[in-house]
Amino acid sequence: MMKTLFLSLILMIPVLVNGQIVPTISKIEIAGASDQALSTDLRDAMQKLVGQRYDPAIVDPILRRIESELPDYVVATRNIPESDPGLVRLVFVMAPKAPGTASAESNVNSQYIVESVEVKGVTQDQYSSALHDEIQNMIGLMLDQMKVDDIRSRLRTEPMLKGKYTVSDKIERGSQPGQVKLIFEAKKMPWLLRVTLGNKIDINGNGINVGNGAKDTDIVESAQVKGVTRSAYSDALDSEIQMMVGKRVDHLEADHLKEKLDTELKHRYEVKEDIRKGTKPDTATVVYEAKLIPWIPERTLPEVGAYHPQQGISAFVDGTIFKGITLGMGTDGDSLIERYKGYTTGYEARMLGSPHFGAKVRFETFGMLWKSQTLDNLLLSPEMTGAYRSRQAIEPSVAIAFNRSLYATAGANFTELEMMLPTEHWVSAHEATASLVYKSPTLKHGTGTHELTSGYEIRTGTRTLDSDFVYTRHFWDGGYEGRFGKNKFKFLYQAGRITGNAPLFERFSLGNTQTLRGWNKYDIDPIGGDRVFHFSTEWSYKFFGVFMDNGSIWNSGEDATNRSSFGVFLGPLKLAVPIGCSSDCGVTFLVRFD
Amino acid sequence: MRATTIMTWAALVSLLSLYPATARAEPLKVRLNGEQLHIEAHDLRFISQAAQVRLHDGATVIYRFRLLVSDSRNGDAVAEYTYHCVFSFDILEEKYKVSRQEPGYRTASHLSESAARDLCLDSLTIPAGSISTSSAFWISMEYQMEDRQSNVDRSDSHSVLDTLVNIFGQRNKAPQPVDMLKGGPFRMDELRKSK
Numbered sequence: 001m002m003k004t005l006f007l008s009l010i011l012m013i014p015v016l017v018n019g020q021i022v023p024t025i026s027k028i029e030i031a032g033a034s035d036q037a038l039s040t041d042l043r044d045a046m047q048k049l050v051g052q053r054y055d056p057a058i059v060d061p062i063l064r065r066i067e068s069e070l071p072d073y074v075v076a077t078r079n080i081p082e083s084d085p086g087l088v089r090l091v092f093v094m095a096p097k098a099p100g101t102a103s104a105e106s107n108v109n110s111q112y113i114v115e116s117v118e119v120k121g122v123t124q125d126q127y128s129s130a131l132h133d134e135i136q137n138m139i140g141l142m143l144d145q146m147k148v149d150d151i152r153s154r155l156r157t158e159p160m161l162k163g164k165y166t167v168s169d170k171i172e173r174g175s176q177p178g179q180v181k182l183i184f185e186a187k188k189m190p191w192l193l194r195v196t197l198g199n200k201i202d203i204n205g206n207g208i209n210v211g212n213g214a215k216d217t218d219i220v221e222s223a224q225v226k227g228v229t230r231s232a233y234s235d236a237l238d239s240e241i242q243m244m245v246g247k248r249v250d251h252l253e254a255d256h257l258k259e260k261l262d263t264e265l266k267h268r269y270e271v272k273e274d275i276r277k278g279t280k281p282d283t284a285t286v287v288y289e290a291k292l293i294p295w296i297p298e299r300t301l302p303e304v305g306a307y308h309p310q311q312g313i314s315a316f317v318d319g320t321i322f323k324g325i326t327l328g329m330g331t332d333g334d335s336l337i338e339r340y341k342g343y344t345t346g347y348e349a350r351m352l353g354s355p356h357f358g359a360k361v362r363f364e365t366f367g368m369l370w371k372s373q374t375l376d377n378l379l380l381s382p383e384m385t386g387a388y389r390s391r392q393a394i395e396p397s398v399a400i401a402f403n404r405s406l407y408a409t410a411g412a413n414f415t416e417l418e419m420m421l422p423t424e425h426w427v428s429a430h431e432a433t434a435s436l437v438y439k440s441p442t443l444k445h446g447t448g449t450h451e452l453t454s455g456y457e458i459r460t461g462t463r464t465l466d467s468d469f470v471y472t473r474h475f476w477d478g479g480y481e482g483r484f485g486k487n488k489f490k491f492l493y494q495a496g497r498i499t500g501n502a503p504l505f506e507r508f509s510l511g512n513t514q515t516l517r518g519w520n521k522y523d524i525d526p527i528g529g530d531r532v533f534h535f536s537t538e539w540s541y542k543f544f545g546v547f548m549d550n551g552s553i554w555n556s557g558e559d560a561t562n563r564s565s566f567g568v569f570l571g572p573l574k575l576a577v578p579i580g581c582s583s584d585c586g587v588t589f590l591v592r593f594d
Numbered sequence: 595m596r597a598t599t600i601m602t603w604a605a606l607v608s609l610l611s612l613y614p615a616t617a618r619a620e621p622l623k624v625r626l627n628g629e630q631l632h633i634e635a636h637d638l639r640f641i642s643q644a645a646q647v648r649l650h651d652g653a654t655v656i657y658r659f660r661l662l663v664s665d666s667r668n669g670d671a672v673a674e675y676t677y678h679c680v681f682s683f684d685i686l687e688e689k690y691k692v693s694r695q696e697p698g699y700r701t702a703s704h705l706s707e708s709a710a711r712d713l714c715l716d717s718l719t720i721p722a723g724s725i726s727t728s729s730a731f732w733i734s735m736e737y738q739m740e741d742r743q744s745n746v747d748r749s750d751s752h753s754v755l756d757t758l759v760n761i762f763g764q765r766n767k768a769p770q771p772v773d774m775l776k777g778g779p780f781r782m783d784e785l786r787k788s789k
Contacts, residue, residue, distance in 0.1 A: 056702070056716055057627060063700060076693070076701035106680040107654045108691035108703055145654065171652030173685060180652065180685065 214284030454478035471500030518576030622777030732778030
């Protein structure tokens, strides 16, 4: 009795372990290839499986041998239950290898017939009739997982569904044996996704396009160059551009042709590449828009991002924001004796009918902050006009460019100053302005490049313009920059002279994050000077560099004191040491973003 | 409620919350069969709830397995093997089918869920010849469900934001987690003896 029970338990072990009866192999079959393709040894080994319990450990070595003898086939086994529940036929199924389709073929439901196909969540008029027909054509055929994937993907990209719906698929039991129902479910995406990400905002290497992004699979229906005449670029390039038509969108090729066009237009034009949806579905157009680069540069206030331990943080930005409208704002305690904060706005046309002419008008309103050293020194200098609380200005000017390197400006500056002493009152600093600016093209010599700049500016306050200040201010600046591999040499100079009684914002100063670095302008000359000379030398390798500054600031009738400093820098971070500084000064840490 | 009662309940809740972690923490075992090391982790129910939903919708679910052999418990892998098991669920017969994709294609159908899992795990092998016979080694098994449906849909995405739309629009928004099981130290000579 005990022996029988023990034997029963032994026989039950496979059932207990796997939760099902482990069947015995009743027969071996080969499908998909002739058994003659296999060696006699292998066929014998396969037949030896008959009568054994199905176990992957004994089937696997056979599979490996078949794979090694038929390397171009995939081999699988299939257990087909016999009428006796404990028996199975073991079929070795062989099929030629077809890369990439394995997972689709592995779906056990692919053996069933599609009884019906339904698209839920959207109406039939929300997707094309061609796709609808294709979906209905799946009925009566075996379930094809790759086809299901393809239909799901295409439904998702239908114009009325794209970016608004997600599509998933599932199958359910059919009403007849061996049949399944195929269901595609379209679900609306959350509102926030539909109006933002789903709204076809296309970010690619050429900018941001809203609602017009083309796909890589789209066919180019046209390619054109706008903004220049056809004779501006070669026939060869034109035919290369036209070769894109009729082919799929090739971003690499489009970028390459943009560079070629840029070169043929001798970098005088700014070329923008725009690949957008075509007029028909699944088409795209390629447009190169060439825009002449103006000869006259943007004439905005100097932008500053700096830190000086005695002068604080300066951050001022100014630039064109939209179609010539300029906007600037921030605070700057670095450039002048005063610290100004506020905003400036204006309009600038850099090409008035021709690249030779430009014009602009700027309004600015700034509040002032003064250092105590400045205010104290002003009390000791009664001949000078005092500090002001705010200044507001309007500055119209015109520019004429003689060529790409040389341009001149002429204009006026009507500044109103809100004076602090002796009582609050307004005074006018109205001046006529003119300048001449030269910037050489980048000259190549050997492995190096060279650039020269030079400028002269005159500003004069006159009674003719109803100014309370009568003065003339001359300012020269310029420099040289040479690059030799990763080495860079820079020499900069500036010189200035004021005659007459100029307001404080026109006076010169040295000792900030750009000039006489390491010195403090409020220690050198807290109310500025009417004479200035400065020369700066810089060498850098990649981000690291050394510099030396030399300069003088003084007033007419006084002796000029020459001061020097040197230092090292790593990117915008600088350590500067004043030379011959007798007071409490040492290494100064500065930050300046150029 | 008395403080001791609260403490008892808190301890019970803590223990219960720890249960999944401890269940998962069971170490990985290996078995030598011929010149192949086979992974043994019979209690590992790696087919997730999300995968089950997909399988019962008639889709295929792919699990990727990475077997990493290292010289020390937390050392760098000295050998790495990747396998893919493809599961599908026969919605009429309510049985599972499993296929191993590489290095050789193997498949078996009409399986229970546990049998499909075990068959998949058993097909993950490491050549014994790639492991030193004298020194100890550890084996880690990383496994992760691959999002085949999302990958198919994403393949035709043109822009970054298109892809984001696809990702956020999927039924399972969270990325598929990578789980790991580790075992060791093992020694080849000991495994040969036990064989």
